[in-house]
Structure formats: C-alpha cells, structure tokens
Amino acid sequence: MAAAPDHLFNLRNNFYLGSYQAAINNSDLPNLSPDDAVERDCLVYRSYIALGSYQLVINEIDSAAATPLQAVKLLALYLSNPHDKESTISSLKEWLADPAIGNNAILRLIAGIVFMHEEDYNEALKHTNAGGTMELHALNVQIFIKMHRSDYAERQLRVMQQIDEDHTLTQLANAWLNLAVGGSKIQEAYLIFQDFSEKYPMTGLILNGKAVCCMHMGNFDEAETLLLEALNKDAKDPETLANLVVCSLHLGKSSSRYLSQLKLTHPEHILVKRASSAEDSFERAVQSVA
Template sequence: MASTSPDLLFGLRNNFYLGAYQAAINNSNIPNLSTDDTVERDSIVYRSYIALGSYQLVIDEINSSAPTALQAVKLLALYLSGGKDSALSSLREWLSDAAIGNNPFLRLVAGIIYTHELDYNEALKHTNTGGTMELLALNVQIYIKMHRSDYAEKQLKIMQQIDEDHTLTQLANAWLNLAVGGSKIQEAYLIFQDFADKYQMTAMILNGKAVCCMHMGRFDEAETLLLEALNKDAKDAETLANLVVCSLHVGKSASRYLSQLKLSHPEHLLVKRVASAEDNFDRAVQGFA
C-alpha cells in the first residue's frame, strides 16, 4: 500500500515551514525520490533561496522547460526582486490558461503575490478551493489579514480534519490564536514553545514566542527572544519590525532597528506607516510655520 511508504520530504518541508531555510537547502539531497517528489523538493529549495533573498539565483537556474510548479517559483522570485509588472502580467496569463491555470502550486504563488499586493479578494479567487495544506494555511493567513477570524477558523477546522498534527495546522492554529487574542495567546505561546522543543530554533519560532510575550505584556522577555532572532538573521523583516515595537514599550530607542528595516525592507508595512506618519507630521508643522 502506497499510504504506508515513508514521507521522504517530511523533514525538508518542516524546515521550510518553520523558517530553517539554510537547513532545508543543505539537507535537500534526498535519494530515491519520485518525479513528483523531485519537483516538490526543488520548489522547496528554490523557495528557501527566495526566503533568504537570493532571487537572482532562482531566476537564473529555472529555465523555460521546467515544470509549472518551478515556473511559478521563478515568477515569485521575479515579483519579489522588483519585476512586479511583468510578473503580474505573466501570472494573469498563466492563470487563464486551461492547461495549467488550476495547478495547485501556481494557485499558491498567485495567492502569495496577490496577498503581497494587498488584493485579498483576488488572492482568495485562486486559493479558496484549497487542495493542499499550504493553500489552506494561506487561506487562514488571508482571512486573518481581512479581520475575518470566523472564516479563518473554518479553514483551520478543515486542516485539523486532514491532519491535526501537521506543522502547518499547528502554525495556522497559533496565528488564529494570536488574532483572536485574550486567553488564546497562551495557547499560541505553547505551540511555538513545542516547536522550539522539537526542532531547531529559528527566527520564525523566536518571533512567534516574542509576539505572544508582547501580547501578554512581557516585553523584557520578548526583547530577549527578538535579540536572539536577530543573531540568527540580522536582516529578518519581522524581527526588526517587532524590535521596533518592543523597544518603544520598554522605553528604548527604536531608531536603529527602524533604519535597518528601511534599508533592507523598504516595502515593509511598518516602514510605510512610519513614512506616512512622518509626512503628516511635517505637513502639520508646516501649517504652523
């Protein structure tokens, strides 16, 4: 029976989901993979490179004869490296192509790109039929961004029915707990703590724990966790953004973290918010000048 064969990509997927991108790349040489598994393996490795900011490597290595899933990853690299317009027009063209438009991986990349564009309704057009755990997890994220935790919860329930112990199910549960807040924050903290006990510590897990601590008013503990995350990845956008918020709460200057965030992630929401606040302030000052 096929169902009892070992899942050769389990460790690789887990590394990717939990933000251990370099480990995913380093441990990707897995023997005896089927053709489908090889494509999935390659897509995870290339997405790990994207997560590390190596967009050009991905663009250079994936050629036009690669399978649809890898073409989609290349499109994501192109989009994130600044080629937004051409990536979006290719995406629209591929999604309308009957032969590949329903490819779950192309739909996932469409969901990721339209979420980046803050066009959540367009994202959901391509993700809401689900079909993979990653698509369901992305739906949870999109609904949380839309402040629809009721819809996010429905998606989470589907994930729990498929595989309650799946890393993405656990992550989605933690995200939803954070969005709902209150007594659920402690539950989210325990999920991240469980990951920390089981797997290698990553910036993503540390940020998860730190955000829970901030919600619970434990800012000193959050700061310690975030500085540890910064040691692992000095350019991680979420770590820097969370450090800005945390520093303000513990009464320390946040300007250095904000400068780093502006330099490495000029498109980050926090950078845009601060810029618009600064513009408003400058306009207000000019009104009095």
C-alpha cells in the same frame, strides 16, 4: 496496505518552520519519484527566495522547467524587482487563465502569495480558496486573518485539523489564529511556539512567534531577549526588525537603529510605510502652524 514513506517530510518541515538553510543543505535525497523531485526543487528554491537569493532562483530555473518551478521563478521575479511588478503579475494571470496549467496547486499558491503581497485579498482567494494542499489551506487562514475575518479563518483551520491535526502547518495556523483573536488565546499560541522550540531547532519564525505572544502578554523583557536571539540568526529579517521597533518603544528604548535597518533592507514593509506616513503628517502639521 502501509502508506509509502514520505521522503520530503523533514525538508517540508524545515521550510515551514523557517530553517531555510537546513532545508537547502539536507535536500540531496535519493530515489525520489519525478513528482517528489519537482516538489523538492520547489522547496529548495523557495528556501533560497526566503533567504533573499532571488537572482540565483531566476538564473537556475529555465524555460523548460516544470510548471511548479516556473511559478516559483515568477515569485522570485516579483520580489526581486518591486518597481516592475506589473509584467510579473500579467504573466501570472496569463498562466492562471491557461486551462492546461491554471489549476496547478503550486501556481495557485504562488498566485495567492503574490496577490496577498499586493493586498488584493479577493484576487488571492480566487486562486487559493478551493484548497487542495495543506499549504493552500494555511495561506487561506493567513488571508482571512488579514481581512479581519477570523470566523472564516477558523473554518479553514477546522478543515486542516480534520485532515491532520498534528501537521506543522495546522499547528502554525492555529497559533496565527489565536494571536489574531487575542485575549486568553494568546497563551495557547505561546504554548504552540514553545512546543516547536522544544521539538525543533530554534528559528527566527519560532522566536518571533514566541516574542509576539510575550508582547501581547506584556512581557516585553522576555520578548526583547527572544528577538535579539532571532536577530543573531538573521540581521536583516524584516519581522524581527519590525518587532524590535515595537518592543523597544514599549521598553522606553531607542528604536531608531532597527527602523533604519528596516528602511534600508525592506523599504516596502508596512511599518516603514506607516512610519513615513506619520512623519509626513507631522511635517504637514508643523508647516501649517509655522
């Protein structure tokens, strides 16, 4: 028996590779089953979240929407109000504790994303570790990399390769792991991003991936070219700005404009926090000898 056609393949792929506007623009798909329609809506709303349109998502998803959509709305609420995360997190925990919906794959995925943002990796893994979808496996790879456990990340990657070696998320997870391991693996990561850039339209995610590989290999001029192309696509993308700060420093160029933009648009970014902490330490050192 032939497998049913996957109507959402292109939509998912656009989302995974960071073509968020394309995902939104090409989401009007006919003859979807109810489950596929919910998954389609989740991908569209997550694309809006990725573009920073949190309020649109909060306004459009009402309390009668399906559980996966409610979970996506929680992510928008969490990201839209960095000063009041507690109420969103307590709602999330309530839902996860509810036996009727707590095991929903999208709810577990959103929980993993939120707790990863909180840097509470053990809590994130409580909800993601059982896997069940390619996205959950890919998120596990990311969490283990953040925990500096590339051995566990590699195990998750092997599970993904057994399910579908050519899946976009399997390829992405492979590239992330290669970058984390470093050394000769950097070239392999570069080839994965290069392959994406030949198959699909260039996105900030692909450009940043290639640029980070170039920086690891010491090719800062090429990295800068790729990052400036990414900046043309999205002038507020935090990863592009952060990578440009690092790249500029290595090229002996001023990075202050990129750092200022990052501070304005993403004050919670780890690079901003590190820069502020370094400035504070410097100020204290100056005070102590003044």
